[in-house]
Amino acid sequence: MPEMVTLTIDGHEVSVPKGTTILEAAKSIGTEVPHYCYHPGMSSPAMCRLCLVEVEGAPKPMPGCVTTVMDGQVVHTQSEQALKNRRGVLEFYLVNHPLDCPICDMSGECNLQDYVHAEGREHGRGREPKRIFGRDDFGGDVLFYGDRCVMCTRCVRFMSEVEQDHRLTVVERGNRSVIDTFYEEGLDGTYWHGNIVDICPVGALVSKEFLHKARAWDLTHTPSVCTGCAQGCNIDLHTRDNLVQRVKPRENLDVNAWWICDYGRHGYEWMNRGDRLEAPVMRSAGASQAMAWGDALRALLAKADGAGPVKAIASAKSSNEDLGALKRLVDALGGGDIVYRSARADDEVPLKGFPTLARRTDLTPNATGADLVGASRVGDDDATGGLDAVSGHDGIVIVLNDDLSDQGEDFGANASLFVYMGTHASAGATHADFVLPISTHAEGEGSFTNLERRVQRFAKAMDAPGMARPAWLVLGALAAETGGGDAPRSAADAFAALGRSVSAFAGITWEDVGTRGALLNESVSVTGD
Amino acid sequence: MAYPYVSDHEVRVLSRYFGDPAQRRVDTYVERGGYSALKKAFELGPEKVIDEVKASGLRGRGGAGFPTGVKWSFMPKDSSKPHYLLCNADESEPGTFKDRELIRWDPHQLIEGCLIGAYAIGAKHVYIYCRGEFFEANSILARAVEDAYEKGYIGNDIMGSGIDLDLTVHQGAGAYICGEETGLMNSLEGRRGQPRVKPPFPAAVGAFGMPSTINNVETLAAVTHIVEHGGEWYRQFGTEKSPGTKLFCVSGHVNKPGNYELPLGFPLMQLIEDVCGGMREGNALKAVIPGGSSVPIINAEEAGRCTLDYEGCVDVGTMLGCASVIVMDETADIVKQVRRMVDFYAHESCGQCTPCREGSAWTAQILKRIEDGRGTEEDLDTLMEMTQQMVGTTICVLSDSVAAPVQSSIEKFRDEYLALIRRGERVGAA
Ligand SMILES: Cc1cc2nc3c(=O)[nH]c(=O)nc-3n(C[C@H](O)[C@H](O)[C@H](O)COP(=O)(O)O)c2cc1C
Ligand code: SF4
Ligand code: SF4
Ligand code: SF4
Numbered sequence: 001m002p003e004m005v006t007l008t009i010d011g012h013e014v015s016v017p018k019g020t021t022i023l024e025a026a027k028s029i030g031t032e033v034p035h036y037c038y039h040p041g042m043s044s045p046a047m048c049r050l051c052l053v054e055v056e057g058a059p060k061p062m063p064g065c066v067t068t069v070m071d072g073q074v075v076h077t078q079s080e081q082a083l084k085n086r087r088g089v090l091e092f093y094l095v096n097h098p099l100d101c102p103i104c105d106m107s108g109e110c111n112l113q114d115y116v117h118a119e120g121r122e123h124g125r126g127r128e129p130k131r132i133f134g135r136d137d138f139g140g141d142v143l144f145y146g147d148r149c150v151m152c153t154r155c156v157r158f159m160s161e162v163e164q165d166h167r168l169t170v171v172e173r174g175n176r177s178v179i180d181t182f183y184e185e186g187l188d189g190t191y192w193h194g195n196i197v198d199i200c201p202v203g204a205l206v207s208k209e210f211l212h213k214a215r216a217w218d219l220t221h222t223p224s225v226c227t228g229c230a231q232g233c234n235i236d237l238h239t240r241d242n243l244v245q246r247v248k249p250r251e252n253l254d255v256n257a258w259w260i261c262d263y264g265r266h267g268y269e270w271m272n273r274g275d276r277l278e279a280p281v282m283r284s285a286g287a288s289q290a291m292a293w294g295d296a297l298r299a300l301l302a303k304a305d306g307a308g309p310v311k312a313i314a315s316a317k318s319s320n321e322d323l324g325a326l327k328r329l330v331d332a333l334g335g336g337d338i339v340y341r342s343a344r345a346d347d348e349v350p351l352k353g354f355p356t357l358a359r360r361t362d363l364t365p366n367a368t369g370a371d372l373v374g375a376s377r378v379g380d381d382d383a384t385g386g387l388d389a390v391s392g393h394d395g396i397v398i399v400l401n402d403d404l405s406d407q408g409e410d411f412g413a414n415a416s417l418f419v420y421m422g423t424h425a426s427a428g429a430t431h432a433d434f435v436l437p438i439s440t441h442a443e444g445e446g447s448f449t450n451l452e453r454r455v456q457r458f459a460k461a462m463d464a465p466g467m468a469r470p471a472w473l474v475l476g477a478l479a480a481e482t483g484g485g486d487a488p489r490s491a492a493d494a495f496a497a498l499g500r501s502v503s504a505f506a507g508i509t510w511e512d513v514g515t516r517g518a519l520l521n522e523s524v525s526v527t528g529d
Numbered sequence: 530m531a532y533p534y535v536s537d538h539e540v541r542v543l544s545r546y547f548g549d550p551a552q553r554r555v556d557t558y559v560e561r562g563g564y565s566a567l568k569k570a571f572e573l574g575p576e577k578v579i580d581e582v583k584a585s586g587l588r589g590r591g592g593a594g595f596p597t598g599v600k601w602s603f604m605p606k607d608s609s610k611p612h613y614l615l616c617n618a619d620e621s622e623p624g625t626f627k628d629r630e631l632i633r634w635d636p637h638q639l640i641e642g643c644l645i646g647a648y649a650i651g652a653k654h655v656y657i658y659c660r661g662e663f664f665e666a667n668s669i670l671a672r673a674v675e676d677a678y679e680k681g682y683i684g685n686d687i688m689g690s691g692i693d694l695d696l697t698v699h700q701g702a703g704a705y706i707c708g709e710e711t712g713l714m715n716s717l718e719g720r721r722g723q724p725r726v727k728p729p730f731p732a733a734v735g736a737f738g739m740p741s742t743i744n745n746v747e748t749l750a751a752v753t754h755i756v757e758h759g760g761e762w763y764r765q766f767g768t769e770k771s772p773g774t775k776l777f778c779v780s781g782h783v784n785k786p787g788n789y790e791l792p793l794g795f796p797l798m799q800l801i802e803d804v805c806g807g808m809r810e811g812n813a814l815k816a817v818i819p820g821g822s823s824v825p826i827i828n829a830e831e832a833g834r835c836t837l838d839y840e841g842c843v844d845v846g847t848m849l850g851c852a853s854v855i856v857m858d859e860t861a862d863i864v865k866q867v868r869r870m871v872d873f874y875a876h877e878s879c880g881q882c883t884p885c886r887e888g889s890a891w892t893a894q895i896l897k898r899i900e901d902g903r904g905t906e907e908d909l910d911t912l913m914e915m916t917q918q919m920v921g922t923t924i925c926v927l928s929d930s931v932a933a934p935v936q937s938s939i940e941k942f943r944d945e946y947l948a949l950i951r952r953g954e955r956v957g958a959a
Contacts, residue, residue, distance in 0.1 A: 046726045047881040049922055060921040066726055088918030092887035125911050128894040151886065170721065170880070173704070175890040177880035 007073040023064035036152040036201045038065035052085045090120040096131045098147040106203030108216030139186025140193045149204035155196040162353035163192045191349045194265045214245045222461035228264030230362035232450030237461040244268045261359045277437035278466025307416040308395030310336030315401035316364035319446030324498030325475035327373040332483030340370045341379035369449040372504045404428025438471040439464035445491035456517035534785040536804040544790040547634045555676040558637040566757040570645045571690045578649040584760030586772035591745030592851045594839045603732035604650040612652040613736045615743040618659040619708035623822040624853030627776035628746035632666040636673035642749030655696040705877035710743045723879035724925040767793035771838035781856035782809045797835040812858035820850020822870045823930035825937035863942040867934045868896035874931045885928035888919045902953030
């Protein structure tokens, strides 16, 4: 138990561990002290001077971000003096700020807009011509609008303290100070620089990819989990018009803190892909016929009866719920092998300043889940090959969420029943008896298990096209019909069913997983190297 | 030796050999009694040295006037970490030119003070951070350090005492803010020259992250004499609260500007009239900035009441600072002078703190507009109010230094601002 200190903030008594800053203590009772330079993941230079608060007995206003609490301290964040300070500092920010909000990407989620609206002067007194820096291409995905910069140095500190690759600096001094890169390549060749766009409190650093794509207030934010690697960073998918417009990190100190890598950040285009499978299709005697789900599944079950042993291909990109339902169906059909293929990189890309975070070598979100349901990994590190035993199998072949991109048209030609469940058409599915459209993880609810055996939920961010359905719904219904029991009606049902059939998942409820994730029993601890 | 000007009122302790190049030679310095204070310090031991400096009442000559002995006693006694003594020779405050002269004419006096200070605080290494533009002073100092090393006054086993002390001269690269104590440390370490947030204070975490003490050139030069003659001896000069002698850098509209060493408590008018030969061309006195550009301006009436000690300056609403007396006669254009000072600060602000970074440049812009006849009376209210937002709200006090001349000049010379504003309004109306 750490030593506790009791102080009063705006009339509320609060007890916090010794060493806590006033700003953090205020946060703990829901009082946000405005600030720019302070960020919980980095050192505090106490330079923006926005978080100055009144501390009774102190000769000067104190910066809340670095002043630690003391017993009996009386702090005012809303007193006349505190407000006067903030109004003063905000006015100084506006002396040279271009206020080009109508064309600024940050507009609507900008801390300068918010603070000035809340507490700034109604009318600016600045009459002088403004300083002009213009724009600069910082390399990578980052554009710099110098005139909007509030000189908080968060971007500089992220690169030097967190990514620990010194690419940015402040040049010049006084109000000629400006952020700049050292060399022509700027941020090129760094792997986490997208985070500086997130932590820039204003529109000074913007993403080239997102530039002028959408206004902040038109975006819907949905909590999700990155599918880029086995780390399972917590993210928000920002959508508009049923398209993912960008990916932002979602704070989770146990997994990724405030950060995500650039690879994960930009790996969302596939979720927006058109040309999707939209209706269940049955093929017989060379003819394809789209049909209602009920008809398709009934026909499938009829054909499965006595069709022989199963070989299934799963995917480490599928959710725990999908994988569990597949496992139940395979078992109900008499059992058989499940394999999966997944891409692997040669090296991790660690974030040096947050050692438990790295872009992992395993480039799929749920290899752990696949392993736990008993699937075995086959093939090469580029997720090809390894399917010889399945390709010519003469019993039942089920393919879930593997697009068979390396397979020829003769894949599954000998199968007594070939079911292809995917999002896109594939040459490898030429011989499929049933082609069933499934939704992506962005289009439904579910969970992944990361390499640390942490189960993490994602929510539905967009609508699935046409008649595409979550794989767990389809597989769950088939398994229930074949093996008995209830078909899952929700992802929570499917997760509960998984807990009943796979012991590793037993004892954890959907609610336990919540928004922060939950570690599986007998977890192995995984840390960065 | 008529170092530019001398006066009978002077008490030349530190400046005794100003004008005599022979004093720069280590042999001459020793012949005249040099390095005996260091020897004495080694005999006294660190604690007694600190006690002696405390007894002298010596206050820091870098501007803030903090008692030197007390500052030294903040250094941890039982720390295994290396300690550092830093000598602040970055002298860049507009109006100040005493440290340069102390180095130019009597470099060993400073070196000896540095070594005594280092010994007292348990440091093995002294850094003298010398303003880069002082080319001559730098080369004289480098030569003196070399000589002192050669003669065994710096280095290992100094004068057979078994005590090792090293001294390095570091040249600054032209930023005023590197004279601020923690800005200096950053610069010395090769970082961006910008002040650090305090706490931690230098005595706990200073240069290279180690316990450090920083003192001005004049402070350390005075230490040499205090240890030589004793704290009580030093107190015969000056006042009870401001003991000792002080170099006054007088510039502006007097007949004989220059450096004068006077006991603290000396009346300002006597300095102007008797020491500096009066106002040039017999003009009337308009204003004085007694402590360098960072302190409030006083008018002629206040100057008449001002004595030049820390308390006497506070009594008339200003500060002694580093005792750089800028004298302005009736022909001075106050608005222009203030604008030029603010331009300086706007240029020199390190740019960390928003009020200083934005406020100093904005203040300069407004003043320029007023000076050009395009100001309004509301501008004066804006200036008063927004410079108030720059006081006590920043990491270092450079920001406060912008407010001082602006606020004091608007209060005391408002009619000069109004005249410019009205003239501009008339021109605008025509
Ligand atoms: C902006 C700024 C500039 C300063 N420049 C100098 C300087 O050039 N020389 C100096 O001795 N002190 C300077 N100081 C004061 C130092 O921070 C420090 O107080 C001083 O060196 C301590 O020495 P002392 O105790 O012997 O006076 C400056 C302070 C500020 C805020
Ligand atoms: S670019 Fe953004 S993050 Fe970087 S210093 Fe400017 S405002 Fe801060
Ligand atoms: S580390 Fe992995 S999970 Fe995290 S953002 Fe990058 S790719 Fe995504
Ligand atoms: S007050 Fe000015 S000079 Fe001092 S640290 Fe802040 S910005 Fe830099």
